[in-house]
Amino acid sequence: xxxxxxxxxxxxxxxxxxxxxxxxxxxxxxxxxxxxxxxxxxxxxxxxxxxxxxxxxxxxxxxxxxxxxxxxxxxxxxxxxxxxxxxxxxxxxxxxxxxxxxxxxxxxxxxxxxxxxxxxxxxx
Amino acid sequence: xxxxxxxxxxxxxxxxxxxxxxxxxxxxxxxxxxxxxxxxxxxxxxxxxxxxxxxxxxxxxxxxxxxxxxxxxxxxxxxxxxxxxxxxxxxxxxxxxxxxxxxxxxxxxxxxxxxxxxxxxxxxxxxxxxxxxxxxxxxxxxxxxxxxxxxxxxxxxxxxxxxxxxxxxxxxxxxxxxxxxxxxxxxxxxxxxxxxxxxxxxxxxxxxxxxxxxxxxxxxxxxxxxxxxxxxxxxxxxxxxxxxxxxxxxxxxxxxxxxxxxxxxxxxxxxxxxxxxxxxxxxxxxxxxxxxxxxxxx
Ligand SMILES: [Cu+2]
Ligand SMILES: [Zn+2]
Numbered sequence: 001x002x003x004x005x006x007x008x009x010x011x012x013x014x015x016x017x018x019x020x021x022x023x024x025x026x027x028x029x030x031x032x033x034x035x036x037x038x039x040x041x042x043x044x045x046x047x048x049x050x051x052x053x054x055x056x057x058x059x060x061x062x063x064x065x066x067x068x069x070x071x072x073x074x075x076x077x078x079x080x081x082x083x084x085x086x087x088x089x090x091x092x093x094x095x096x097x098x099x100x101x102x103x104x105x106x107x108x109x110x111x112x113x114x115x116x117x118x119x120x121x122x123x124x
Numbered sequence: 125x126x127x128x129x130x131x132x133x134x135x136x137x138x139x140x141x142x143x144x145x146x147x148x149x150x151x152x153x154x155x156x157x158x159x160x161x162x163x164x165x166x167x168x169x170x171x172x173x174x175x176x177x178x179x180x181x182x183x184x185x186x187x188x189x190x191x192x193x194x195x196x197x198x199x200x201x202x203x204x205x206x207x208x209x210x211x212x213x214x215x216x217x218x219x220x221x222x223x224x225x226x227x228x229x230x231x232x233x234x235x236x237x238x239x240x241x242x243x244x245x246x247x248x249x250x251x252x253x254x255x256x257x258x259x260x261x262x263x264x265x266x267x268x269x270x271x272x273x274x275x276x277x278x279x280x281x282x283x284x285x286x287x288x289x290x291x292x293x294x295x296x297x298x299x300x301x302x303x304x305x306x307x308x309x310x311x312x313x314x315x316x317x318x319x320x321x322x323x324x325x326x327x328x329x330x331x332x333x334x335x336x337x338x339x340x341x342x343x344x345x346x347x348x349x350x351x352x353x354x355x356x357x358x359x360x361x362x363x364x365x366x367x368x369x370x371x372x373x374x375x376x377x378x379x380x381x382x383x384x385x386x387x388x389x390x391x392x393x394x395x396x397x398x399x400x401x402x403x404x405x406x407x408x409x410x411x412x413x414x415x416x417x418x419x420x421x422x
Contacts, residue, residue: 107287113247
């Protein structure tokens with residue numbers, strides 16, 4: 001029963017995305033995973049440092065660091081993540097409000113720590 | 125009281141006194157009435173960032189701390205003690221350079237006439253090595269001391285680079301507070317704000333709310349801190365939080381500009397926005413009169 005309803009959802013999703021040609025394996029990953037945005041942190045910036053989102057549309061932010069332990073915090077959206085060397089950190093983010101929200105590194109990382117910032121731009 | 129009014133009068137006459145801010149909920153009238161009240165005063169200096177270089181922000185980075193030391197030494201009545209609320213040095217990735225800066229800082233402040241000086245680290249001193257170098261020079265990063273009926277608690281929210289006090293220290297705080305009478309006069313010194321002042325600029329302590337929750341049952345608590353390089357006065361319930369100016373560069377008011385970049389040096393008004401403060405404690409009423417003082421007489 002469970003599997004059946006899942007299958008229905010997959011078809012709906014595929015229709016929405018207009019991706020009629022994806023294989024069965026891809027269906028599964030599309031269904032369980034939101035779009036991924038990779039963000040690379042290093043002393044003392046994020047690439048990219050501007051993240052564009054659509055209101056109400058969830059994304060997965062996937063973080064890595066090229067050097068030291070870093071943080072990622074969006075105070076206005078009430079979310080944060082640790083970015084640990086040698087690991088991939090993931091944060092699911094969905095904003096129910098439009099606007100430009102700053103994010104900061106909230107783990108002190110050195111002489112340029114105060115400049116480690118970026119923005120999340122959420123549009124309709 | 126006589127003596128203190130004389131000193132205050134002197135500050136006024138010498139043109140030293142800045143804005144006087146009375147901490148707490150009651151007015152200051154109760155202070156004047158009480159001639160038998162126990163009173164004393166101490167001086168808070170903060171965010172000296174020894175080792176910082178940036179001529180556009182402070183062309184006298186090498187001289188500002190020394191001038192502040194001379195200014196404190198020049199006070200007609202010397203304070204009971206002096207406290208530095210962190211960021212003694214400017215951060216560096218080089219552990220040797222960090223120790224050099226800490227040593228130079230210690231050397232400069234050893235010129236203070238008052239020998240009772242309390243230190244604590246800021247994230248610039250301690251966050252890159254968990255306070256290791258800092259402790260070699262200044263010892264413990266969190267501790268308590270008592271002075272003339274006031275219980276002082278120094279909290280470390282910087283040795284952990286995530287800006288956390290941590291469970292162990294919170295437990296230590298809870299134990300210390302439990303040993304105090306409920307109405308104890310408590311003053312907390314710390315570097316970062318314990319409340320979410322402006323987390324968009326990292327002006328917060330991740331678990332600061334836990335420390336505030338522990339302090340809340342005590343009716344007489346006041347917090348003095350640094351980190352934000354400007355004066356700020358804020359209440360969380362009955363607890364007043366007062367941030368101090370820096371002795372290296374002022375930072376913009378929270379959210380007043382897109383980036384948290386230092387305010388540029390104004391040649392027409394050198395040392396503007398920098399300073400230290402004189403805090404007069406009225407132990408009886410648990411009131412603290414704050415007088416902001418400039419680095420150099422204007
Ligand atoms: Cu500072
Ligand atoms: Zn600081």
